[in-house]
Structures are given as C-alpha cells and as structure tokens.
Amino acid sequence: MTFAPEVDQRLRADAAQIVARYPRERSALLPLLHLVQSEEGYVSPDGIELCADVLDLTTAEVSGVATFYTQYKRHPNGEYTVGVCTNTLCAIMGGDQIFDDLAEHLGVGHDETTEDGAITLERVECNAACDFAPVVMVNWEFFDNQTPRSARQLVDDIQAGRAVVPTRGASSVCTFKQMSRVLAGFDDGRGDEGVGAAGATLVGLELAHQRGWSVDGLYDGDGGRGGSSRAPVEQIAEEHVSDPDAPSAHDAAEPGQGGRTPARGKRGSARKDS
Numbered sequence: 001m002t003f004a005p006e007v008d009q010r011l012r013a014d015a016a017q018i019v020a021r022y023p024r025e026r027s028a029l030l031p032l033l034h035l036v037q038s039e040e041g042y043v044s045p046d047g048i049e050l051c052a053d054v055l056d057l058t059t060a061e062v063s064g065v066a067t068f069y070t071q072y073k074r075h076p077n078g079e080y081t082v083g084v085c086t087n088t089l090c091a092i093m094g095g096d097q098i099f100d101d102l103a104e105h106l107g108v109g110h111d112e113t114t115e116d117g118a119i120t121l122e123r124v125e126c127n128a129a130c131d132f133a134p135v136v137m138v139n140w141e142f143f144d145n146q147t148p149r150s151a152r153q154l155v156d157d158i159q160a161g162r163a164v165v166p167t168r169g170a171s172s173v174c175t176f177k178q179m180s181r182v183l184a185g186f187d188d189g190r191g192d193e194g195v196g197a198a199g200a201t202l203v204g205l206e207l208a209h210q211r212g213w214s215v216d217g218l219y220d221g222d223g224g225r226g227g228s229s230r231a232p233v234e235q236i237a238e239e240h241v242s243d244p245d246a247p248s249a250h251d252a253a254e255p256g257q258g259g260r261t262p263a264r265g266k267r268g269s270a271r272k273d274s
C-alpha cells in the first residue's frame with residue numbers, strides 16, 4: 001500500500017461510511033472505486049488494493065469490476081472529461097462530426113488526454129438526452145444541442161480556464177475528482193441546482209395538457225401507481241411553463257454554452273453510473 005499514511009487513513013474513514021450503507025460489504029465496491037478515483041483521478045493499483053483490502057476481495061475481483069465499467073479510468077484522466085455522444089440519434093444529428101472535429105482540434109483520440117492535462121476526450125453512449133441531440137457532456141453535465149463550432153468554443157474555454165455553464169442541471173462544472181467523490185455518494189450540496197426536465201423533454205406533456213389527455217388512476221399522491229393525483233412530472237411541466245427563464249425546446253446553442261443559461265435554484269447532481 002503506497003498511499004501516504006494520512007491519505008490512507010482518510011480514504012478508509014470515507015470507505016467505512018460507504019460500506020455502512022449496504023447490507024453486504026461487497027455491494028459497496030462501485031462507490032468505493034469512485035472514492036479512490038476521486039483521490040488520484042483514476043483507479044490506480046493502490047486504489048485497487050485499498051478496495052480489495054476494505055471489502056475482503058481479491059485484487060483480481062476488484063480489477064474485473066473496474067475494467068468492466070468505462071467510468072472507471074485505469075490511467076490518469078484529465079481534469080475534465082469531454083464526452084461526445086455518438087450513439088445513434090446524436091450521431092446522425094452531428095455527434096460523429098463533433099467528435100471528429102474535437103479530436104482534430106485537441107490533437108487527441110478517444111480516451112486520450114490533452115498535453116496540458118485539462119481534457120480527456122471520449123465517445124460516450126446515449127445519455128438519455130436524445131431530445132437535445134447532439135449532446136456533449138463535461139464531467140457528466142449536459143451541454144445540449146451542440147455544433148462543431150460550439151463544441152470547439154467549449155473546449156477552448158475549458159483549456160483557457162474560463163467558466164463554462166451547462167445547459168441544464170448544475171450551474172457550473174466541477175472537476176473530475178470532485179465529480180468522482182459525488183459519485184462515491186458524498187453530497188456536494190448542489191443536488192437541487194438548475195432545471196432537469198425542460199424544453200423538448202416536456203413537449204409531449206404540454207400537448208397532452210392542451211388537448212386534455214390524461215391517464216386517470218395511474219399515479220397516487222406520492223407519485224406511485226394506483227391513485228388519482230397528477231404525476232410529479234406534470235408539476236415540473238407547470239413550473240417550467242411558468243418560468244420564463246427555463247430553456248425552451250427551440251433554444252439554439254450558443255458557442256460553448258449549449259443554449260440558454262438555466263434558471264437557478266435547482267440543480268441535479270445525481271450522476272449516471274454504468
């Protein structure tokens with residue numbers, strides 16, 4: 001074990017909090033891998049050993065999991081992961097072109113990092129944001145409706161140290177290490193910042209409202225099935241409709257910003273896991 005003693009002690013204290021959340025210790029492996037990744041910016045051999053020691057697993061078992069999921073990096077990652085969605089819809093809407101353009105602009109390929117250590121470029125799979133295609137993610141924050149030009153501006157801003165503002169969700173982008181700590185389950189206090197569902201996502205719901213369509217009995221008062229109250233998403237739609245600053249389905253992307261700045265006050269910090 002080569003973590004410095006104070007780092008090892010701190011990581012083990014955090015690991016104990018994570019493990020305590022699960023009825024079986026080994027179930028804590030995924031967040032533990034994010035925890036060690038938050039320390040070094042990737043899952044190092046030392047990180048593998050710490051996870052194995054804490055959970056009484058073999059290093060082979062831990063490595064098998066760490067190499068299965070693409071969110072765990074096995075070599076030092078850039079401060080910001082710029083993920084271009086090249087899944088079907090984003091690809092045909094320009095995602096492939098954006099990736100090729102950024103690869104040439106940055107001089108790196110998939111899962112490679114710029115010389116200044118600022119950006120790791122990735123092809124990523126569908127981020128469930130197809131209605132805002134083509135989508136670029138920066139440390140899992142959304143930059144919607146991108147173009148090659150806006151994506152170039154985005155990475156230029158990151159490399160120059162200028163703040164970039166996600167289209168939805170968070171009002172700023174944290175570092176890869178900070179994001180990894182959130183994924184490990186340590187709340188950064190920004191979970192309700194910014195809007196999540198907005199614009200194109202809600203067009204169908206707004207049409208249903210206009211035309212009086214409803215599904216009676218589908219939801220109960222707690223958002224579950226079986227009652228007669230309205231679905232939580234309908235409340236979101238009303239908030240969106242009444243909020244003049246919320247992004248619209250027709251907002252065009254501005255260079256580097258991916259569209260209009262979202263309304264403040266709520267931010268979704270829940271990140272995707274593989």
Ligand code: FES
Pocket residue numbers: 085086087088089090091125126127128129130131133134135
């Ligand atoms: S295909 Fe890109 S977000 Fe779904």
